[in-house]
Amino acid sequence: MSGGSVEPYTTSKGRLWMVRYRDENNRQRKRKGFTTKRDATLALADLQVKLARGEWIDPNASKVTVGVLAVPWLEGTTHLKATTRNNLESTLNVHVLPHWNNREVGTIRPTMVRAWVSAKVADGVGATVLERALGILRQILAQAVDDRRLPSNPCDNVRVPRREHSPRGYLTHQQVEALAVECGRDATIVRFLAYTGLRWGEMAALRVSDFDMLRRRVQITRAVAEVKGEVVVSTPKTREKRSVPFPAFLADELAERMVGRGRDNLVFSSDGSTFTRVSNWRPRVFNKAVKRCQLAAEEQRRKEARAGDPTTPGFPTISPHDLRHTAASLAISAGANVKAVQTMLGHASAAMTLDTYADLFPDDLEAVAGALDAARSAACAPAVPSTQQA
The missing domain is CATH 3.30.160 (Double Stranded RNA Binding Domain)
Incomplete structure (x- = not known):
C-alpha cells in the first residue's frame, strides 16, 4: 500500500x-x-x-439496504423454534421493513434509530414488541459491521422504554372454582392450569405417560403451538424439561380423563389424538365462562350493596394464560419461595420470576430486622459463669 x-x-x-x-x-x-x-x-x-x-470501510459496501440484508438475517434464524421465528418474521415485516427497507445502511445514524423508536412509542407499540423490533434491526446492522460494511452499529446505544407490567387478573381459589364450573366438561383444564402454572401449549401436549399419579407429578417434555394455522410440536419455551407437582384434589379428575386411553394418548383432548387449540377453545368456552362469572359477581355485589357494603370481589377479565399468573399468585400466598415458583413455572432464572411477580412476594423487612436482632442477642449474650467447685 x-x-x-x-x-x-x-x-x-x-x-x-x-x-x-x-x-x-x-x-x-x-x-x-x-x-x-x-x-x-x-x-x-x-x-x-x-x-x-x-x-x-468500502464506501460502496455501505450502500446496501436494510431490506437486502434482512434476507440472509431471516435465513439465519432457521435454528430457532417455529413460534419464535414466526414472531420475528412478523415483527420484521410489520415494524422494521416498512421504515428501513430501502435505507442504505451507511446512511443510518443513531439519532434516526432513536427517532424511529420514539415514533413507535407514540403509535402505541408495546415495549415487548418494540424491544423485539429494535433487536432485529440491531442484529441486521451487526451483520453489516461483521461484513465491514459499517464501522459500528447505530443501534448500540439506543434503548426502548422500560416495560411496565399491565395489571394482572389474579383469581382467588373461589373464583378459580367458579370459572371451572362454568367451563363444564372442561373444568379440569381450568383447575389444572390454575394450580400447576403450565403454559397452554405445555398442557395441550401432555400424554398419559407424562403423569406419575402416585407421586402426583407431571413431566413437561414438549409443547405445542399454532404457527400460521398449523400445530407445531417442539420443546418447552425455555427448552428445559421439568417436573411439576399437582394438588391431590386433581388426581381423580385427571385419572378420569385417562380412562380407556393408551400411554401415548393426549390427556387434554376430546379424542386422545387431536390437540386442543387455544384459538378455538378460548372464544368457544373460556370467554363465555368468564363473562358468566363476571355477571354473577356483579349480581352478588348488588345484593350485598342493598344490605351494606359489598364484599364479593369483581371478577377480572382474563385470558387462559392468566391462569398461569393465578398459579403463581396462589403458590406464593401459600408460602412457596421464589425458587419453587421458578421451577414450577419453568422460568429461566429466579431473577425472571422475581421481575415478573415481585409485587406478590412479601417484603418481610420487619421480620428480617427482628430475626437479626434476635440472632445478635443470642450470639453476644454474656456467658453465664460456671458454679465454683467447693
Missing part, C-alpha cells in the same frame, strides 16, 4: 482537492470535494490509519 497523495483539481466553482490512495486490495481509490489542502491531508491520514488497523 502506497502512502497516497493529495492533489488539486479545478471545477466551475474553483479549485478543490482530492485524495488518491490504494485500498487493502491495492486498488486505486480517490475521494474528491475537499475545499482545502489541509482537510484533504487530514482525510488521507485518517484513511491510512484505518487501512493499517483493518478498519477501512
Whole structure:
C-alpha cells in the first residue's frame, strides 16, 4: 500500500482537492470535494490509519439496504423454534421493513434509530414488541459491521422504554372454582392450569405417560403451538424439561380423563389424538365462562350493596394464560419461595420470576430486622459463669 497523495483539481466553482490512495486490495481509490489542502491531508491520514488497523470501510459496501440484508438475517434464524421465528418474521415485516427497507445502511445514524423508536412509542407499540423490533434491526446492522460494511452499529446505544407490567387478573381459589364450573366438561383444564402454572401449549401436549399419579407429578417434555394455522410440536419455551407437582384434589379428575386411553394418548383432548387449540377453545368456552362469572359477581355485589357494603370481589377479565399468573399468585400466598415458583413455572432464572411477580412476594423487612436482632442477642449474650467447685 502506497502512502497516497493529495492533489488539486479545478471545477466551475474553483479549485478543490482530492485524495488518491490504494485500498487493502491495492486498488486505486480517490475521494474528491475537499475545499482545502489541509482537510484533504487530514482525510488521507485518517484513511491510512484505518487501512493499517483493518478498519477501512468500502464506501460502496455501505450502500446496501436494510431490506437486502434482512434476507440472509431471516435465513439465519432457521435454528430457532417455529413460534419464535414466526414472531420475528412478523415483527420484521410489520415494524422494521416498512421504515428501513430501502435505507442504505451507511446512511443510518443513531439519532434516526432513536427517532424511529420514539415514533413507535407514540403509535402505541408495546415495549415487548418494540424491544423485539429494535433487536432485529440491531442484529441486521451487526451483520453489516461483521461484513465491514459499517464501522459500528447505530443501534448500540439506543434503548426502548422500560416495560411496565399491565395489571394482572389474579383469581382467588373461589373464583378459580367458579370459572371451572362454568367451563363444564372442561373444568379440569381450568383447575389444572390454575394450580400447576403450565403454559397452554405445555398442557395441550401432555400424554398419559407424562403423569406419575402416585407421586402426583407431571413431566413437561414438549409443547405445542399454532404457527400460521398449523400445530407445531417442539420443546418447552425455555427448552428445559421439568417436573411439576399437582394438588391431590386433581388426581381423580385427571385419572378420569385417562380412562380407556393408551400411554401415548393426549390427556387434554376430546379424542386422545387431536390437540386442543387455544384459538378455538378460548372464544368457544373460556370467554363465555368468564363473562358468566363476571355477571354473577356483579349480581352478588348488588345484593350485598342493598344490605351494606359489598364484599364479593369483581371478577377480572382474563385470558387462559392468566391462569398461569393465578398459579403463581396462589403458590406464593401459600408460602412457596421464589425458587419453587421458578421451577414450577419453568422460568429461566429466579431473577425472571422475581421481575415478573415481585409485587406478590412479601417484603418481610420487619421480620428480617427482628430475626437479626434476635440472632445478635443470642450470639453476644454474656456467658453465664460456671458454679465454683467447693
